[in-house]
Amino acid sequence: MTFRPERILGIFSWLAVSLVVVPVCVLVVYLFVRGWPAMSYALFFGDTPWRAAIIGAQPVFDGIYPAIVGTSILIICSSIIAIPLGVFCGIYLAEYAQGFLKSIFSFMVDLLSGMPSIVMGLFGFALILFMRRTLFSHANTSLMLSAACIALLILPYLIRMTQVALESIPENVRLLGPSLGYTRWQNIVHVLLPSSSTAIFSGIVLSIGRAAEDTAVIMLTGVVANAGIPRALSDKFEALPFTIFYLTAEHRNDLELQKAFGSALVLLVLTGTLFFISYCIQKNLKRYWRLGE
Amino acid sequence: MIEKWIERALFSSALLCSLCVTAVFGFLLYFSWPLFLDARGLANVFSWVWKPFAGQFGILPMMAGTFSLALLALGIAYPLAIGIASFTHGLAPARITKTVLGLVYFMTSIPTVIYGFVSVFILVPLFRDYFDRGTGFCLMVSAITLAILIVPTIMIALKTEMNQRSEEVCMGARSLGLTPAQELLWVLLPCSGRGLVIAAILGFGRAVGDTLVALMVAGNAPVIPHSLLDPIRTLTSHIALVVATDSQDQAYYSIFAAGLMLFLIMAGLTMVIRNLGNRFGQGKKRHDIPS
Amino acid sequence: MQSFAITMTSLSIGFSGRTIIDGISMGVPKNSITMIIGPSGSGKTTLLRAVNRLNEEFAGCSTSGTMQISCSGTTLDVYNDLTFNELRRRVGMVFQSPNVFPFSIQKNLLAPLRVIHSMGRKERYQRMEQVLREVELWDEVYDRLNDNALTLSGGQQQRLCLARALALSPEILLLDEPTASLDVRSARKIEELLIKLKERYTILAVSHSIRQVKLIADRVVILSGGKVVRNLEHRDFQNPGLLEELVDEVF
Numbered sequence: 163m164t165f166r167p168e169r170i171l172g173i174f175s176w177l178a179v180s181l182v183v184v185p186v187c188v189l190v191v192y193l194f195v196r197g198w199p200a201m202s203y204a205l206f207f208g209d210t211p212w213r214a215a216i217i218g219a220q221p222v223f224d225g226i227y228p229a230i231v232g233t234s235i236l237i238i239c240s241s242i243i244a245i246p247l248g249v250f251c252g253i254y255l256a257e258y259a260q261g262f263l264k265s266i267f268s269f270m271v272d273l274l275s276g277m278p279s280i281v282m283g284l285f286g287f288a289l290i291l292f293m294r295r296t297l298f299s300h301a302n303t304s305l306m307l308s309a310a311c312i313a314l315l316i317l318p319y320l321i322r323m324t325q326v327a328l329e330s331i332p333e334n335v336r337l338l339g340p341s342l343g344y345t346r347w348q349n350i351v352h353v354l355l356p357s358s359s360t361a362i363f364s365g366i367v368l369s370i371g372r373a374a375e376d377t378a379v380i381m382l383t384g385v386v387a388n389a390g391i392p393r394a395l396s397d398k399f400e401a402l403p404f405t406i407f408y409l410t411a412e413h414r415n416d417l418e419l420q421k422a423f424g425s426a427l428v429l430l431v432l433t434g435t436l437f438f439i440s441y442c443i444q445k446n447l448k449r450y451w452r453l454g455e
Numbered sequence: 456m457i458e459k460w461i462e463r464a465l466f467s468s469a470l471l472c473s474l475c476v477t478a479v480f481g482f483l484l485y486f487s488w489p490l491f492l493d494a495r496g497l498a499n500v501f502s503w504v505w506k507p508f509a510g511q512f513g514i515l516p517m518m519a520g521t522f523s524l525a526l527l528a529l530g531i532a533y534p535l536a537i538g539i540a541s542f543t544h545g546l547a548p549a550r551i552t553k554t555v556l557g558l559v560y561f562m563t564s565i566p567t568v569i570y571g572f573v574s575v576f577i578l579v580p581l582f583r584d585y586f587d588r589g590t591g592f593c594l595m596v597s598a599i600t601l602a603i604l605i606v607p608t609i610m611i612a613l614k615t616e617m618n619q620r621s622e623e624v625c626m627g628a629r630s631l632g633l634t635p636a637q638e639l640l641w642v643l644l645p646c647s648g649r650g651l652v653i654a655a656i657l658g659f660g661r662a663v664g665d666t667l668v669a670l671m672v673a674g675n676a677p678v679i680p681h682s683l684l685d686p687i688r689t690l691t692s693h694i695a696l697v698v699a700t701d702s703q704d705q706a707y708y709s710i711f712a713a714g715l716m717l718f719l720i721m722a723g724l725t726m727v728i729r730n731l732g733n734r735f736g737q738g739k740k741r742h743d744i745p746s
Numbered sequence: 747m748q749s750f751a752i753t754m755t756s757l758s759i760g761f762s763g764r765t766i767i768d769g770i771s772m773g774v775p776k777n778s779i780t781m782i783i784g785p786s787g788s789g790k791t792t793l794l795r796a797v798n799r800l801n802e803e804f805a806g807c808s809t810s811g812t813m814q815i816s817c818s819g820t821t822l823d824v825y826n827d828l829t830f831n832e833l834r835r836r837v838g839m840v841f842q843s844p845n846v847f848p849f850s851i852q853k854n855l856l857a858p859l860r861v862i863h864s865m866g867r868k869e870r871y872q873r874m875e876q877v878l879r880e881v882e883l884w885d886e887v888y889d890r891l892n893d894n895a896l897t898l899s900g901g902q903q904q905r906l907c908l909a910r911a912l913a914l915s916p917e918i919l920l921l922d923e924p925t926a927s928l929d930v931r932s933a934r935k936i937e938e939l940l941i942k943l944k945e946r947y948t949i950l951a952v953s954h955s956i957r958q959v960k961l962i963a964d965r966v967v968i969l970s971g972g973k974v975v976r977n978l979e980h981r982d983f984q985n986p987g988l989l990e991e992l993v994d995e996v997f
Binding site for chain 1: 457458461462464465466468469471472473475476477478479482483485486534535536537538539541542546547555557558559560561562563564565566567568569570571572573575576577603606634636637639640641660663664665666667670671691694695698699707710711714717718721722724725728729
């Protein structure tokens with residue numbers, strides 16, 4: 163029997179797969195086992211009646227409802243900022259930008275996508291410091307600021323997704339508009355965007371997942387452990403990932419630990435669902451375009 | 456002309472994005488600028504001692520922490536990612552491959568805070584009891600957790616590259632009678648050289664940029680690690696910790712310096728990747744032109 | 747009785763239920779050039795790839811019938827007696843467009859030798875020089891063996907692919923329109939080589955050029971709709987105009 167390096171590669175690859183698959187399965191199972199018992203009315207609303215909690219008549223003290231609301235508002239606001247900007251940027255990069263400008267802009271996008279989220283957070287924090295020193299001495303970290311920084315964080319994903327979706331449209335579809343006498347913009351609106359809309363949509367869903375999970379940005383820009391439901395965009399707020407982080411370090415009793423496990427499970431289910439939606443879209447997309455992987 | 460206006464609007468959105476990046480850099484520079492004017496301040500920040508109450512604000516231990524953690528995590532994750540990429544490239548039956556790929560993509564959607572969270576409750580007690588030294592919050596635990604976190608990043612980058620290369624060489628290799636494993640080892644991996652480098656850099660960048668895992672399980676002691684069981688503090692978690700505790704002005708300078716460091720590291724990595732990618736692109740073009 | 751290197755008996759191949767090859771039975775004589783021609787979509791490439799079972803690398807392929815190859819005196823059933831790898835080192839293949847590996851010229855030849863024949867270092871270098879001389883590439887590249895194979899011209903790349911197949915000492919060569927992507931001069935060169943090589947190998951090739959067929963083929967198989975419609979011996983198609991007439995009829 164001669165020495166066969168490729169056999170070692172085979173064995174090693176099985177080993178590598180099990181070394182990664184096992185921990186991830188353990189992680190998911192562990193969260194379900196520990197988090198499931200915590201799933202109760204009290205986890206979400208504490209002692210507050212849910213009707214009163216939802217219309218905001220009574221504050222929720224022990225539940226994670228305010229954190230869920232905070233995360234939701236955060237997602238919505240950052241999407242409102244980032245999605246149009248990202249899609250426009252992507253269209254510009256794919257269809258208009260050329261030569262030197264294109265390479266500059268795409269370098270900026272690469273740079274942005276490489277930025278650690280804590281640096282985005284630090285940027286928001288610096289912005290507030292700057293505003294205080296100059297015109298607005300009352301400026302403070304808030305939901306608004308967090309949303310803006312999160313928007314900056316997910317912007318590169320949106321830009322790249324849009325750009326790639328547009329650039330991978332097959333030639334024959336791309337030439338359809340011009341052959342009918344469409345202008346460039348008409349071609350984009352009536353041909354290119356509709357035919358890449360599913361891909362762009364899946365990019366949007368993915369980036370919402372990012373917005374929901376990020377902790378480092380909001381830590382520096384306005385999240386707190388106990389804020390209740392934010393009344394305005396200039397309020398401080400609670401968020402699911404931060405609740406998990408905070409309770410991990412600071413839980414004082416078993417109840418709070420339970421709450422941590424419950425929130426972790428809720429967050430995992432949330433991001434998992436978003437991932438699943440995007441995955442299904444992409445799967446159908448592949449069948450549609452026959453793009454291959 | 457409406458077309459012209461639309462183009463201008465699109466252009467300005469691209470410009471706005473670029474301005475944001477410039478603004479991030481600008482603010483970091485603006486707030487750490489006072490340090491660069493004062494040689495003593497600079498020496499203070501770039502020193503090995505972090506004792507804010509004694510007026511010493513050195514961030515070098517955090518640099519050491521960041522690099523040791525990122526390199527260690529990369530060292531664990533990189534072979535694993537190569538193993539998985541090979542696995543999904545013909546070493547396993549199609550159905551298992553699909554499941555594994557789906558799982559790896561799913562891993563990208565698991566929040567960082569959850570990796571840290573589970574690690575705190577499983578890995579940390581395990582290390583504490585097994586090694587019976589310290590609290591269990593240490594370099595090794597955070598490196599393992601971070602490795603699991605960056606495996607999908609590396610593996611997806613590798614896979615993209617290998618898929619592309621595979622189209623070029625697959626038929627040739629098969630017609631010579633190479634098995635999938637032989638093809639991988641002797642043809643596919645050697646000719647995805649740049650992809651291997653790019654994947655490593657992406658993984659390294661992800662590890663350097665991560666905050667939550669380091670913050671939750673690395674122990675956060677601002678000292679230079681001497682063993683794998685020592686606690687460490689990274690640049691990222693340093694920023695989070697200092698902002699969380701209201702500190703003096705000098706401390707703020709040091710976190711902006713830390714932020715600037717992170718920015719420069721990432722910008723450097725991005726440039727290396729672009730450079731590699733460009734040269735790579737040219738190589739491909741040359742191949743495409745029929746001669 | 748002619749001795750056949752490849753014998754197919756009612757061979758059928760389909761992809762995802764669509765039949766491409768429809769019950770073909772034929773033999774490929776030893777040490778000769780057999781060429782397959784036919785309209786596009788007639789199954790030429792599939793028939794060729796059936797011999798080294800390359801079709802089975804694609805999803806949805808189903809095969810029925812038998813195929814035997816006779817190598818070094820023994821007759822082997824392609825679908826039962828041999829593993830993919832044993833089969834493919836006996837049956838070399840060259841593709842339509844040159845698909846050299848993006849390595850250096852010498853690594854293109856040395857790596858397969860090392861992996862498949864586990865040859866020693868010295869032996870490998872000897873074999874490399876031998877096959878490069880065989881395809882008349884040696885004089886052109888001996889001083890730049892470490893250059894990337896992609897820097898060679900198309901014709902040189904194709905000869906390198908031929909050398910790579912020959913290096914593993916197959917007995918049968920499959921050529922899928924080997925000159926289709928080359929200019930006239932490079933094509934001539936390959937054709938001359940093939941005439942020389944049939945002394946020692948059995949060659950089964952797909953071609954798109956009647957000129958080429960007339961020039962080098964010993965036998966011609968005309969394929970249409972997955973079936974063999976004509977089987978011509980050398981003396982048949984040397985009649986001026988006959989082949990052209992048949993081709994007009996079929997295409």
